[in-house]
Amino acid sequence: MDLISTVLVGLPMVVSLMLLGLLGLMPASLRPQTTEAMRLVTFVISLVLFVVTTAMALGSLGDINWLAIGFNEYVLEFQYPWIESLGVTWHVGLDALSFPMVWLTAFLMPVTQIATWNEKKGAVYHPLLLLMGGTLMGVFVSLDLFMFYIFWELTLIPMFFLILKWGGKERRYAAQKFFIYTFTASVVMLLGLITVYFLQQPAAATGAAGDFTGRSFDLVALTSLANDVHENGGIFLGKTMQSVLFVMLMLGFLVKLPAAPFHPWLPDAHVQAPTGGSMLLAGVMLKMGAYGMFRIPIALFPHAVETFQFLIMLFGFVSLVYGAIVCLGQTNLKKMVAYSSVSHMGVILLGIASQQPIGYAAALFMMFAHGIISPMLFAVCGAFKHHYHSMEIGAMRGMAKHSPWIATSMMFGWMASLGLPLLAGFVAEFLLLVAYWAAFGWWILGPGLALAITAAYYLWSMQRTIFEGGDETQPPATMEGKPIPDLDQSEKVAMLILAVATILFGIFPFLALDMMDAYTQTIFAALFGGA
């Protein structure tokens, strides 16, 4: 049973590496013929993961009560020595913070493949998507800093190739920019992690301490160590050191998130990435940043969180407003959606900065809701590009008449993203506003008005593409007079699945929110002595 969390990582990684190896060894001429088989195998594996994680969510597998997991407690935990001299272990486990992300990854992998089922990408594409999923799973289940960092960096490699091989015109620039930006930030984070590693006193490092350094990379032991110090009224590592380390770690996570002004890699990567890559990038990869914040700096350095509360809020607010304003000026549909991600990630930061349990819950739910909605947005963009051969907002007019399916999906996705009640995005934004009312009173107007800009750019873009033009539609010049197509079957299925999930978590947010709420209550009690 305890091996399940390892299997979640191991299965996709091993299978995809085997498939890639197989493709590498076979003669080049045979490769195109295997595309169908590759697609099938990766799809089946993704489905298996989805079924397993869903069974875990419902409690029918593992019999886990997700609401009763305490602070720094994990289920399905598994630990096995890896590099003994440094105190590195293969330590995996799940809690109410990581599980929604794991489920989200497992949910998005098959959906992504359905959405891009008919795209001609060649045989290597499918195993790469699977590898991407495996490394993302690895980030979320790791309970060892060394492992965490390894998976954190490994996610870059499949994404780099997805962008480089199947991206748009500027893919070469975008792929390098993406890699360099995030790698630079994460090496700074690495130095922070190493400094934490050495600053923990050797005597306190329990169990898996390395026989060479006398310390361990075990995150669970480290967190309980920090928490012990805090419960006794002390400050783990001292106030200044906490601040410095907090900044170093947050830098890595803020770039990944991304918050303005660390966001420039994102629009390029998104616009150039193929649809499947964009969906996983926006859906799960950005959440790695927010997840990392909760998992490491907030859990270890609560005093620094309080010190930097205002600064985090500033970053959040700037991202929210800047992202929204830039969106208003975009003519490229995918770029607009990419900047809207920057804007929504600002909401997550604002949730953290509210320092309210409900604000944390808002941030967590935003991670989850955005993880379902943004893939839909990118799937719409992908379909737009795929069928109209253009990404310009003005290229297509009167879409509602010619391509009702695209128009409907687009409208649904846009509405979900701008926070229409009864859809998943609304819950997160509402929770955030509640938290701000509770914490800062009338300052609620700040985020409230900023969220209104979101509505503006979405509505405006819809008006220009779907409705304007009415009956005298103006098909894009790029169509060259060919008949205007609508979504194909596989795209329809993917859109439906995503829409159903959006409605499901909009009407019954407690399916995921209860777990997150329980988690925020426990970490608040543990870190900040109750709300």
Next chain:
Amino acid sequence: MSSLLRVEPFSAGFFGYFAAETVLALGLVLMIVVPNLGRGTFRVPGTQVRVPWFFGGERYALTGRPDLPGYISVLTLLTALVLLINDLLNTWDHTTQEVLVHAVGDDSVRILAATPFSRLMEALFIGALFLVALASNDRYRSTPAREVRSLSALYNNRRQADLHILLLTCALGMTTVALAENLFVLFVGLELAGFSSYILVAFNKESKFGSEGGMKYFMVGSASSGVGLYGLSLLYLWAGTLQVDALALAWSNIGQEILPYVALGLMLVGFGFKVSAAPFHFAAPDAYAGASSPFAGLLATASKAMGMVGLFRILLVITLPEGTEGSAVWLVLLGVLAAITMTWGNLAALGSKNPKRMLAYSSVAHAGYMMAALTAVGVWNLGEASLDGAAEAASEAVLTALLFHLVVLVAFKMGAFLVIGLLEQEGEVKDDRTLSGLSKRSPLLAVVMFVFMLSLAGVPPLSGFLSKLLVIMGIVKVAAVDVAGSGASVSVFGLDLHWVWSLALLMVLNSAISVYYYLRIGVVMFFDAPAVGRDRPVPRTVFTAIAIAICLTGTVGFGVWGDPLIEVCRDAAEALLR
């Protein structure tokens, strides 16, 4: 404490303990004798009687084979390598015994010592040379004599013995450096290996850059070893001995003298050239670009490690007695040089179009990382750190990291050069168009090259990541933990961190810069279309393929499962600092 087992040179036990070197020497003899065996006869003077003496004349079919020298050298190096690894892993009782060779009749004069440290370094040198010898069989093709048609084929054919003789002498020189307990012996070994490598660089006669690179390398190299030798002689003038342990003793009682410090500075120049540290690195890019790629790989790995051995002996063994006047006087100097070297190397690599020059500059940057680690070792013994009796443990941590880095560097840096060497067979490597579209010509090779690049950049879980991590960890350990506890006055950002921590920060930032140029290789390979004239399938080469496979195994294997190697390196570090 270890017990010393003393043997005299060429005494009974000597050849047993130095089996690997004996094998190398035998291989060298075979290399000279075997290709010359033939139907040669000797005419007794004044008569017409010819006595066959089997030497010279028309060669036998077997001994005349032009590919024979290659096989001899590969087998010799492989045998030596297996003996060494076996020695390192099994028969060697690391903690209790080391073998010391002393001068005849006076067992206080040390010449050579076989310790876990020297064994590890020997294995590194021989391993790198083995890969080079293996790949050279493809790089400089030998064609059986009957099929020789063109002049160039003939030209390649006749060089085989020369090439492999040079490789074996290089191996002997390097092992001597690893074993030397006396700076004079060390210097002899250094020059033996050095001169072989000068010729090897110039060996690439097809390219005019070959002779140019070789000439530059020779000029700068001989000048710097002249300076180093002068330093050595000043040191002898001061202490009256060149024996490492006696020098260390003398250094711990150093007074207000200037002579030994001048000597130290001059010697740093000599070894700085070998590790290609700034500002002595100017010949390196030309030499690397001119040499045939496997030899460039040799310069970047084994030759650099050889320079590091020299630096270890001088900086860590001789001038680092605990907490005395003259201890680690080089600290700040080396720290600054490390910072300059890594930054310069990386910035220069950013602008290099030629992949060989890029790798040369990246190897300069790696030298900077290694020097940063050496600086961290020095911090301990300067007395700035509270020792808590753990000084050795900390220096050991850094040194272990350094040795680990040197060993795994052989895997991925050599691997990268071997891949380029493979492409070099189609024509000269001048810019990165050589690699463009490699993924379309041979996807497997492109992926392998990309793995080497990622490892150089330090991307997990490859061994390059683990080694860089270990080095940074070593520096941080020194700077953050134990120093912080002692309340050292030097600090960064108002924190209790020693200034060497900023070297770790610089290293991290430099790694980030370096990602750009390593990644560019990947982009070129996977994105661009193959260049004109390089659009046929990659040449099929068995030996190079084997060598690259070995490198790949090391790159991935030591990254995912580095524990055994870390243990070996730790034993070695312990032995050096003992």
